[in-house]
Amino acid sequence: MAAQASGSFLSTLLAGAAPGGARQWLKQLRANALERANALSAPTTRDEDWRFTDLTPLYRLALHAPGESGAVDVEAHRIAEAGSRLVFVNGAFREDLSEGIGGSGLEVVRLRGEFADAAWLSAHLGQIAAFAQDAFVAANTAAMSDAVAVRVPRGVTIDKPLHCLFLNTEANAVSHPRLLVVAESGSDMLFVEDHIGTVDGAYCANAVVEIAVAENAEVRHVRLQREGKAAYHIGTSAASVARDGRYRCWSVAMGARLSRHNANVRQDGEGTHFEMDGLALLGTRQLADTHSFIDHARAHGTSRQMHKCVVADGAHAVFNGRILVREGAQQTNSTQESRNLLLSDKARVDTKPQLEIFADDVKCAHGATVGQLEAEEVFYLRSRGLAEPEARNLLTYAFAADMVVRIPVPSVVRALQARIIERTGGPEIP
Amino acid sequence: MTKPDSPVLLDVRGLHASVAGVPILKGIDFTVRAGEVHAIMGPNGSGKSTFSKVLAGHPAYEVSAGSATFQGGDLLALEAEERARAGFFLSFQYPIEVPGVANAQFLRLAYNTVQGARGKDELDPLEFDDFVREKMKLLEMDPAFLDRSVNAGFSGGEKKRNEILQMALLEPSLAFLDETDSGLDIDALRIVAHGVNQLRNDRNAVVLVTHYQRLLNYITPDFVHVMDGGRLVKTGGKELALELEARGYDWIQKQAA
Numbered sequence: 125m126a127a128q129a130s131g132s133f134l135s136t137l138l139a140g141a142a143p144g145g146a147r148q149w150l151k152q153l154r155a156n157a158l159e160r161a162n163a164l165s166a167p168t169t170r171d172e173d174w175r176f177t178d179l180t181p182l183y184r185l186a187l188h189a190p191g192e193s194g195a196v197d198v199e200a201h202r203i204a205e206a207g208s209r210l211v212f213v214n215g216a217f218r219e220d221l222s223e224g225i226g227g228s229g230l231e232v233v234r235l236r237g238e239f240a241d242a243a244w245l246s247a248h249l250g251q252i253a254a255f256a257q258d259a260f261v262a263a264n265t266a267a268m269s270d271a272v273a274v275r276v277p278r279g280v281t282i283d284k285p286l287h288c289l290f291l292n293t294e295a296n297a298v299s300h301p302r303l304l305v306v307a308e309s310g311s312d313m314l315f316v317e318d319h320i321g322t323v324d325g326a327y328c329a330n331a332v333v334e335i336a337v338a339e340n341a342e343v344r345h346v347r348l349q350r351e352g353k354a355a356y357h358i359g360t361s362a363a364s365v366a367r368d369g370r371y372r373c374w375s376v377a378m379g380a381r382l383s384r385h386n387a388n389v390r391q392d393g394e395g396t397h398f399e400m401d402g403l404a405l406l407g408t409r410q411l412a413d414t415h416s417f418i419d420h421a422r423a424h425g426t427s428r429q430m431h432k433c434v435v436a437d438g439a440h441a442v443f444n445g446r447i448l449v450r451e452g453a454q455q456t457n458s459t460q461e462s463r464n465l466l467l468s469d470k471a472r473v474d475t476k477p478q479l480e481i482f483a484d485d486v487k488c489a490h491g492a493t494v495g496q497l498e499a500e501e502v503f504y505l506r507s508r509g510l511a512e513p514e515a516r517n518l519l520t521y522a523f524a525a526d527m528v529v530r531i532p533v534p535s536v537v538r539a540l541q542a543r544i545i546e547r548t549g550g551p552e553i554p
Numbered sequence: 555m556t557k558p559d560s561p562v563l564l565d566v567r568g569l570h571a572s573v574a575g576v577p578i579l580k581g582i583d584f585t586v587r588a589g590e591v592h593a594i595m596g597p598n599g600s601g602k603s604t605f606s607k608v609l610a611g612h613p614a615y616e617v618s619a620g621s622a623t624f625q626g627g628d629l630l631a632l633e634a635e636e637r638a639r640a641g642f643f644l645s646f647q648y649p650i651e652v653p654g655v656a657n658a659q660f661l662r663l664a665y666n667t668v669q670g671a672r673g674k675d676e677l678d679p680l681e682f683d684d685f686v687r688e689k690m691k692l693l694e695m696d697p698a699f700l701d702r703s704v705n706a707g708f709s710g711g712e713k714k715r716n717e718i719l720q721m722a723l724l725e726p727s728l729a730f731l732d733e734t735d736s737g738l739d740i741d742a743l744r745i746v747a748h749g750v751n752q753l754r755n756d757r758n759a760v761v762l763v764t765h766y767q768r769l770l771n772y773i774t775p776d777f778v779h780v781m782d783g784g785r786l787v788k789t790g791g792k793e794l795a796l797e798l799e800a801r802g803y804d805w806i807q808k809q810a811a
Binding site: 499500501503504505506507508509510511512514515518519521522523524525526527528529 | 610611612613614633634635637638639643644646649650652653654655660663664667668671703704720724
């Protein structure tokens with residue numbers, strides 16, 4: 125039954141995905157992906173990677189390719205600090221709503237029709253987010269008819285954030301937004317990957333973002349998942365980091381009925397540094413599943429990861445943090461922490477650190493905690509005059525806000541703090 | 555100065571308390587009058603910290619007998635937050651870190667909550683900023699501590715200064731300082747002691763709960779009490795602290811036995 129349902133689901137997912145593209149390499153890439161998408165079956169809870177995340181309700185949806193999106197108001201979603209903005213509506217790039225690219229120092233290529241081809245495009249697109257074993261990435265790669273690629277030229281620092289806004293406005297639509305970010309050697313940039321739903325009905329967003337960080341470059345990646353309340357969000361972000369490169373990611377999942385984020389980082393040279401901070405803030409019957417994979421393939425890599433889940437009502441959070449230290453990746457220094465706060469008896473979290481170490485001279489530490497607020501913490505705040513519910517709300521707020529205040533975009537911090545206050549009844553922000 | 559004629563702030567009679575069914579306090583009598591400084595000393599595990607926490611209303615401790623009267627009212631009938639609002643303050647041995655909440659935000663929330671409960675004016679963020687910066691000078695604290703998360707990444711000395719800053723803001727009539735001197739270098743100790751001395755007046759009182767005599771060189775106690783086995787087994791003047799420093803606790807334990 126499930127296999128049948130998921131088989132037909134893949135064809136639904138691929139609705140309207142004719143192999144195409146003017147450039148031969150792109151045509152070939154999409155054809156290869158289509159072949160894989162057809163060969164793979166859609167995942168079920170019998171797959172180890174999807175044990176806790178049942179996609180059956182998604183497979184039951186009658187999805188179709190999105191129609192023309194027409195007029196869309198994006199003003200409400202503006203990020204004040206951003207110097208440039210790329211807007212996608214239901215997966216399609218909207219040049220008319222995008223702004224600030226000229227003069228930003230960024231090169232942006234829309235891979236549609238007779239685009240200006242360049243070596244950096246074919247060298248990276250489809251090469252970082254592997255689709256051989258992942259039905260959703262394969263479907264996205266096969267279906268991408270409107271991918272956008274961003275290049276930060278060698279040695280260039282982009283001072284202001286790039287806001288990549290992925291809006292979903294249509295119920296029952298399935299979209300496949302696709303973005304490639306290439307930071308050339310010695311460059312520095314920050315981008316905000318921002319998924320927002322403006323429709324209450326169900327839809328499916330299957331997003332893939334690839335990030336190539338060249339030698340000694342730095343990419344900071346803020347990922348916000350604020351999809352609509354009935355949405356299904358499947359997202360992959362995959363980064364490949366060359367020698368001495370730095371990749372930092374702050375990821376917040378607070379929307380969608382069901383969401384999955386695959387966060388993959390691969391070390392392609394020595395001396396790289398990764399930081400990954402994640403927060404899932406869940407209530408009602410939401411499910412958010414984060415699968416991260418940090419691949420220390422070379423020596424002298426460092427990584428630090430903190431993932432927190434705040435789970436209320438009958439919500440469910442899943443975290444699987446895989447860290448692979450390959451043979452030869454000596455002097456790797458890696459820490460991972462998973463901290464989870466359950467706010468109700470029906471809330472659930474499944475957390476699993478997964479360390480695989482094949483080098484002998486490494487430092488790796490990981491830990492996971494699942495619990496409620498500490499009595500000592502509550503007492504401390506009560507001893508300063510706060511009533512017990514106030515003390516509990518403040519600590520719950522703090523648990524989540526601690527992840528948010530690290531995000532280097534102040535207006536995003538403030539917006540998220542306000543959302544956390546709504547969810548936790550935390551303090552007024554002065 | 556002992557103040558035999560000043561009003562009694564705290565009067566504890568026959569206090570027994572236990573945690574998880576284990577008796578810790580076994581009959582404490584203790585009286586503090588306005589304007590006084592008391593020191594409670596004693597070996598580890600004697601019940602000093604428990605005594606502070608019981609009086610502050612820690613819910614893990616169960617009072618099985620005795621009474622504590624604070625400014626004429628029944629202290630033990632109050633919730634922890636009500637005790638704070640009524641003017642009881644506990645400086646924690648290990649202050650809690652609250653990453654994600656700016657210190658200024660926390661301090662203002664505590665200040666305004668207590669002010670509101672006392673029927674006094676609350677301060678908006680700008681007014682509070684001026685007010686708290688004034689108080690921080692007393693403790694030679696860098697205003698940068700306002701923007702940092704509550705106690706997160708603070709050194710031991712910085713945490714204790716932040717505790718005394720809270721004391722300065724909340725203006726308690728009775729402050730228990732639990733091991734405020736432990737782990738402080740001499741400069742930090744001087745600053746903290748100076749802050750406490752500045753906050754003292756003839757309407758409030760301070761109880762220093764400490765393992766070491768060193769703090770008492772900077773804050774002179776009127777009474778020194780020795781706690782052992784959950785009881786106050788000896789009371790003397792400040793010279794008792796010096797004797798304890800020189801001779802340890804054994805001789806008192808023998809005397810008491």
